[in-house]
Amino acid sequence: MTPFLQIENLSAVIRGTSDRLLRSVSLEVNSGEVCGLVGESGAGKSMIGKAVLGILPAAVEIAEGQVQLDDEDLLAMPQADRRRLIGAKAALIPQDPLTALNPSRRIGPQITDRLIDILGWTRRDAANRAAELLDEVHIDNPQRVLASYPHELSGGMRQRVLIASAFAANPKLVIADEPTTALDVTVQKQILRLIREMQERHGTAMLFVTHDLGVVSKVCQRLTVLFAGKVIEQADVADFYAGPRHGYSKALLAATPKFTEPFTSLMPVDRAVITAVTAEIEAADGAWHHG
Amino acid sequence: MRDGRGTVKRKAGLRLWLSGGWLAIVALLTLLAGWISPHDPLAQDLFAARLPPFWVDGAEPGFLLGTDSLGRDVLSRIIYGGRIALTVAVIAGLATAVIGSVLGLIAGYYRGWADAVISRLVDIWMAFPPVLFAILLIAVLGTGLWSIVIAIIVIDWTRFCRVVRAEAMNQSQMDYVSSAVVAGHVRAAILWREIGPNVLPTIVALLTLEMGIAVIVEAILSFVNLSISTDAPTWGGMIAEGRISIHQAWWVLVCPLIVLFLTVLAFSQFGEGLKDRFDPVLR
Amino acid sequence: MGSGTPMFRVRGLELSLPDFANKPPLGRAPMVDILKGLDFDIEAGSVLGIVGGSGSGKSTLGRTLIRLLEPTAGSIAFEGRDIGHLDEATLRPLRRRLQMIFQDPMSSLNPRRRVGAIIADPLRIHGLDRINARVDEALDHVGLPGSFRARYPHELSGGQRQRVGIARAIAMRPDFILADEIVSGLDVSSQAQVLNLLENLVRELGLTVAFISHDLSVIRRLCSQVLVLNRGTIVEYAPVERIFDAPEAQYTRELLDAIPLPDPDQPGW
Ligand SMILES: Nc1ncnc2c1ncn2[C@@H]1O[C@H](COP(=O)(O)OP(=O)(O)OP(=O)(O)O)[C@@H](O)[C@H]1O
Numbered sequence: 155m156t157p158f159l160q161i162e163n164l165s166a167v168i169r170g171t172s173d174r175l176l177r178s179v180s181l182e183v184n185s186g187e188v189c190g191l192v193g194e195s196g197a198g199k200s201m202i203g204k205a206v207l208g209i210l211p212a213a214v215e216i217a218e219g220q221v222q223l224d225d226e227d228l229l230a231m232p233q234a235d236r237r238r239l240i241g242a243k244a245a246l247i248p249q250d251p252l253t254a255l256n257p258s259r260r261i262g263p264q265i266t267d268r269l270i271d272i273l274g275w276t277r278r279d280a281a282n283r284a285a286e287l288l289d290e291v292h293i294d295n296p297q298r299v300l301a302s303y304p305h306e307l308s309g310g311m312r313q314r315v316l317i318a319s320a321f322a323a324n325p326k327l328v329i330a331d332e333p334t335t336a337l338d339v340t341v342q343k344q345i346l347r348l349i350r351e352m353q354e355r356h357g358t359a360m361l362f363v364t365h366d367l368g369v370v371s372k373v374c375q376r377l378t379v380l381f382a383g384k385v386i387e388q389a390d391v392a393d394f395y396a397g398p399r400h401g402y403s404k405a406l407l408a409a410t411p412k413f414t415e416p417f418t419s420l421m422p423v424d425r426a427v428i429t430a431v432t433a434e435i436e437a438a439d440g441a442w443h444h445g
Numbered sequence: 446m447r448d449g450r451g452t453v454k455r456k457a458g459l460r461l462w463l464s465g466g467w468l469a470i471v472a473l474l475t476l477l478a479g480w481i482s483p484h485d486p487l488a489q490d491l492f493a494a495r496l497p498p499f500w501v502d503g504a505e506p507g508f509l510l511g512t513d514s515l516g517r518d519v520l521s522r523i524i525y526g527g528r529i530a531l532t533v534a535v536i537a538g539l540a541t542a543v544i545g546s547v548l549g550l551i552a553g554y555y556r557g558w559a560d561a562v563i564s565r566l567v568d569i570w571m572a573f574p575p576v577l578f579a580i581l582l583i584a585v586l587g588t589g590l591w592s593i594v595i596a597i598i599v600i601d602w603t604r605f606c607r608v609v610r611a612e613a614m615n616q617s618q619m620d621y622v623s624s625a626v627v628a629g630h631v632r633a634a635i636l637w638r639e640i641g642p643n644v645l646p647t648i649v650a651l652l653t654l655e656m657g658i659a660v661i662v663e664a665i666l667s668f669v670n671l672s673i674s675t676d677a678p679t680w681g682g683m684i685a686e687g688r689i690s691i692h693q694a695w696w697v698l699v700c701p702l703i704v705l706f707l708t709v710l711a712f713s714q715f716g717e718g719l720k721d722r723f724d725p726v727l728r
Numbered sequence: 729m730g731s732g733t734p735m736f737r738v739r740g741l742e743l744s745l746p747d748f749a750n751k752p753p754l755g756r757a758p759m760v761d762i763l764k765g766l767d768f769d770i771e772a773g774s775v776l777g778i779v780g781g782s783g784s785g786k787s788t789l790g791r792t793l794i795r796l797l798e799p800t801a802g803s804i805a806f807e808g809r810d811i812g813h814l815d816e817a818t819l820r821p822l823r824r825r826l827q828m829i830f831q832d833p834m835s836s837l838n839p840r841r842r843v844g845a846i847i848a849d850p851l852r853i854h855g856l857d858r859i860n861a862r863v864d865e866a867l868d869h870v871g872l873p874g875s876f877r878a879r880y881p882h883e884l885s886g887g888q889r890q891r892v893g894i895a896r897a898i899a900m901r902p903d904f905i906l907a908d909e910i911v912s913g914l915d916v917s918s919q920a921q922v923l924n925l926l927e928n929l930v931r932e933l934g935l936t937v938a939f940i941s942h943d944l945s946v947i948r949r950l951c952s953q954v955l956v957l958n959r960g961t962i963v964e965y966a967p968v969e970r971i972f973d974a975p976e977a978q979y980t981r982e983l984l985d986a987i988p989l990p991d992p993d994q995p996g997w
């Protein structure tokens with residue numbers, strides 16, 4: 155079986171320069187699988203998701219590579235077709251909830267629009283589904299939230315609204331960009347359960363961007379470690395936690411906090427390791443520029 | 446590049462250049478009308494009546510777009526008509542934008558009683574049918590350039606006010622406004638320095654649209670003879686006259702119509718193009 | 729700890745906001761009570777952790793403390809002076825001393841200003857000197873290169889935006905910072921850097937911090953007192969060791985149990 159989402163050798167540069175934000179990234183996500191994407195701040199995690207969905211910022215362009223969604227080459231097709239395909243099969247849980255919601259519309263229509271316009275649901279069905287979804291993401295009073303404006307919700311409620319609206323149309327691929335950063339741990343636990351359930355029930359493929367290795371260990375089957383836009387390691391979750399191969403991954407795992415041991419935790423990743431991996435990437439870059 | 450975005454970007458640039466170019470040409474021609482226009486727009490010459498434009502047989506050099514039934518040069522009349530159209534567009538557009546935006550910003554940011562007063566005023570204002578309103582105004586003020594300008598301002602400031610108010614309200618909810626409060630800005634500074642620039646693209650887009658509307662309104666009013674004195678050339682007036690002799694001299698109708706259409710289109714496209722161009726997020 | 733007056737003394741703090749979701753077509757929106765009578769102190773030079781479920785009122789409490797919102801009832805005494813109902817002009821001199829870092833990094837940065845201007849602006853308002861140097865220093869503190877001054881917020885990653893917000897607040901050298909969920913979007917290295925920075929400021933300059941977070945490992949490391957909020961009321965308010973070693977409230981225990989450890993075989997998941 156070919157993977158549902160296949161990214162091959164994808165490089166993205168700042169338009170008009172050769173500064174690479176993504177360095178020949180290859181990545182696969184199968185149906186029914188949650189694939190973690192971890193890395194430090196600014197590593198290019200969000201950029202990968204945006205490249206797949208065709209929403210890269212105007213200043214960034216794709217220099218090489220392929221993105222295949224359900225066996226169709228996304229980058230080769232006309233933009234209108236690509237939008238339609240993505241609209242029908244994929245959904246995004248964006249990283250900044252407040253800016254992703256329209257401030258002047260109530261939450262309800264913002265969730266139901268897609269169901270009504272793209273999938274042709276009736277208004278009533280869509281409204282029921284929206285309430286049901288908010289209930290599934292453990293929002294206490296769905297009717298109130300549906301009638302609220304975005305600024306009247308707390309950070310975690312907004313984030314859950316976006317999770318709910320991503321799952322609304324049972325997409326085949328969900329790109330979740332740090333979907334639980336605003337949630338407290340109890341709600342986070344419930345959301346992670348929900349994600350596993352969706353993936354088992356509907357065979358959803360999921361690219362799960364996070365920097366929390368604790369979270370990865372709970373929902374993902376495989377994970378990819380990214381550093382400065384380059385894939386450092388890809389592994390099955392069980393293998394990874396048993397012992398990562400790459401030096402950077404080891405340091406990252408070692409630095410991940412465990413609240414059980416407060417004073418040893420929260421150390422930055424070892425400087426020497428960072429220097430080493432940076433040198434490694436620069437060497438590879440030299441080869442790319444000459445090749 | 447394979448990424449489809451490249452092409453989209455280029456189109457946005459092209460739109461800006463095409464519409465901007467057209468507006469620049471029209472503006473230049475009308476500003477320099479005295480030197481450029483080949484003939485006196487009012488000079489009649491019955492022996493040269495209904496000459497066709499240059500690409501049609503029987504055209505005379507010197508009358509590029511032909512002449513009307515009184516033998517007046519169509520091109521010269523379009524150029525002089527453009528003068529009036531653009532004057533109305535710029536003055537009425539800017540005045541409408543300033544009045545509507547200031548009130549809209551104040552209502553949307555300060556809320557409270559200021560908002561209550563302004564919003565109520567807008568509601569009442571908008572309850573009048575606009576065309577009736579315009580005709581009434583001109584009946585009171587008398588015809589003339591200024592009456593048109595005032596009529597447009599009086600009718601259309603509400604459009605700005607509503608849109609700008611809504612946008613200012615949206616922006617006010619963003620945390621960068623709270624950040625500015627925490628930083629210690631006074632409220633007026635927050636309105637002008639933080640919210641203003643974020644509402645500006647909306648205002649600019651509305652402004653160019655409004656200029657296009659002003660051109661149309663001016664044309665309509667001259668078409669029904671409520672504009673300037675009847676013999677001064679206006680696009681609307683030319684269209685009205687051209688309609689009568691459509692079978693003998695279609696160009697008298699078609700030429701100003703095309704220019705009118707292109708100008709109005711250019712205004713709206715120019716606004717969109719500017720918005721894309723100067724939005725740091727889209728650039 | 730401190731024998732004099734605490735930096736903040738909050739008594740019977742209540743806040744209601746109009747609930748537009750249930751507004752009848754005619755007439756006024758009903759009010760919803762979001763904070764329901766809170767009592768607590770923040771000692772100068774200490775770090776108060778504020779935890780609680782999503783929607784429990786943490787951010788609202790923060791906004792009320794630094795008077796972005798006006799309390800409906802109760803008092804907020806800052807250094808002994810009730811600031812609960814001061815008007816904006818009277819508050820302005822206090823603004824430099826009270827800073828807030830917002831939960832939503834993107835919306836807290838003006839999209840039309842560059843990072844340099846965003847950080848420098850508050851400094852300018854309060855007439856501080858060496859603005860350039862301070863901006864560079866602040867960026868350096870949060871681990872961003874000086875070249876980022878020329879960037880617009882949308883040209884940054886999520887974590888980088890968050891750090892710009894942090895830089896803006898610390899550049900002011902305030903006496904009190906309200907940090908609303910500031911490290912949840914950061915990777916471990918940046919987290920460690922930011923937390924070390926805060927710790928140093930607390931230790932060396934006597935900065936006072938109220939730290940909203942759902943990350944209990946961070947709370948445990950940083951805070952001296954913890955306040956647990958649930959639906960607008962305080963369910964637990966105790967020194968940090970007590971919360972971790974002998975959590976009283978059922979809710980606190982649930983929070984502790986739900987922390988994901990980097991271990992696929994953690995029991996209970
Ligand atoms: N428009 C832009 N112009 C230039 N650089 C950009 C632009 N947008 C993003 N970048 C840079 O690209 C890099 C990757 O950004 P990305 O948003 O993918 O990071 P990330 O891995 O998601 O990080 P985080 O965890 O902080 O969200 C960052 O270093 C960022 O500064």
Ligand SMILES: Nc1ncnc2c1ncn2[C@@H]1O[C@H](COP(=O)(O)OP(=O)(O)OP(=O)(O)O)[C@@H](O)[C@H]1O
Nearest residue numbers: 306307308309310311745782783784785786787788
């Ligand atoms: N402007 C407003 N109008 C009406 N209700 C509001 C408003 N702002 C917040 N609320 C409500 O107040 C409650 C508390 O919100 P708050 O943002 O303080 O929560 P929080 O504890 O910060 O949660 P989170 O961890 O999710 O950010 C929520 O139920 C929210 O819906």
Ligand SMILES: [Mg+2]
Nearest residue numbers: 200249885886
């Ligand atoms: Mg990101």
Ligand SMILES: [Mg+2]
Nearest residue numbers: 308309787831
């Ligand atoms: Mg909050």
